[in-house]
Amino acid sequence: MTRWLVNGVPDALVPPTDRGLLYGDGLFETIAFHGGRSALWRLHMVRLAEGCRRLGLPPPDPELLAEECRALLAGTAHAVIRLGITRGSGGRAYFPPESPEPTRIMVRREFPADIDAQRARGIAMRTSPIALAAGPPATDHLGGIKHSSRLEQVLIAADCMDHAADEALVLDAEGMIVEGLAGNIVLVRAGEMIAPGPHPAAVAGVGLEWLRRAAGPALSERPVAAAQLQGGDSLWVINSVRGPCRVRTLDGRELAPDSRLAGWQRRWFEEIEK
């Protein structure tokens, strides 16, 4: 069975001159398929198109991407496809080519093995000692998009492994909550759902966008510092593969359970995974 497609070619490889490999010069989307379809497809395509605009890449044809996803799924009902777009080869060192010919890379993966366990028992989260490097001018350019220069996230993940944590609460240098490692954060306080933000360095998460549309005014958004978290607060992490998921512990401290989560998880299953 084909494992991946590179520019549509099954199991093809990539030359080491590809700028994705040289410089992390690309974008990606991690797309969950249930019953062969992705209910969040349009949101992924919107973010990808915005990323291409910001990086100066020609936007890919969503029809072609959809067709290649179908080919790669080959009848598999449930799978995750990691769809990557790089700037391809060419240019001179950091200087990009004038007319880039992007590389399309689709890799099929199984759902994470621990996804059901994490949903059932919740997630062990750790406050990352590695703050996101973020300054306003740079985040104007890279903030929000799902680009592939992700060494900060790799180091944060390695730190989680060292401390047996599933996820990280990622802050900026001022201690403001930016996001999770692999999802956005939702804070539930006194029955109110709050998305900490908007933060210029946070990825514009597709799972969070689903919640924002589904919840409407029931989800408010405002900046939250980690130091402002209180004893009775509940936290969720939400991403487009796992949906909303409870944070069971933060830095080893048990967090309050949350009566609203089950309802939102049910809605997620009905709208996204059914």
Next chain:
Amino acid sequence: MTRWLVNGVPDALVPPTDRGLLYGDGLFETIAFHGGRSALWRLHMVRLAEGCRRLGLPPPDPELLAEECRALLAGTAHAVIRLGITRGSGGRAYFPPESPEPTRIMVRREFPADIDAQRARGIAMRTSPIALAAGPPATDHLGGIKHSSRLEQVLIAADCMDHAADEALVLDAEGMIVEGLAGNIVLVRAGEMIAPGPHPAAVAGVGLEWLRRAAGPALSERPVAAAQLQGGDSLWVINSVRGPCRVRTLDGRELAPDSRLAGWQRRWFEEIEK
């Protein structure tokens, strides 16, 4: 003639699961060879070893790397080798594998076509409107090393192309001078050579390290804000491929010429390129 080596294999390709391609999860060195040898080899190896230590990668064997460089040069006296080390495949999304098996990628390139012209007429530099995103905790982890999550540099280079600039004066969010796009900055003021810094986000440049050792106390180091540059200041950019090179214009304004540069360029040729 072999164009590159991947783990020692001529012209081999890379699977799209390589973490260098997925996340910019790797390091590189750009090494100039003259007469088949690199006078700065040891400095490159020191920086690469430090990068591996910080990223949690097993350090490569310098003997093996030297042997592969020789094989790839195949008698070519003058060439540049881009030596890349990625974390290889494996792990789970951002989470790195416990025992990474790095990928070694050596790509041979010619010297930049405009190197002699740039040395002769100097470089047109532009103050980058994209500041480096830098916070102390993150730069503790990624500062100084030559990692391959370089999308900020790609965007700075694209901005230079849009404005017909050869190089960028890269600042942080507070306006302090960090480095150039592809080299470090040296400021010459009233006959004094100053390396602006140390800055936690700056790459620990091999060319600058050569100058530091060669100049001794004649090169001082102190933080310099772009706003503090004065009319009579001269600027150089120095990297390990081009050596010290005059900045002719900054944002279109002609900079003062500098009587010391010719002497240092001569010394560079004698020690590095002869």
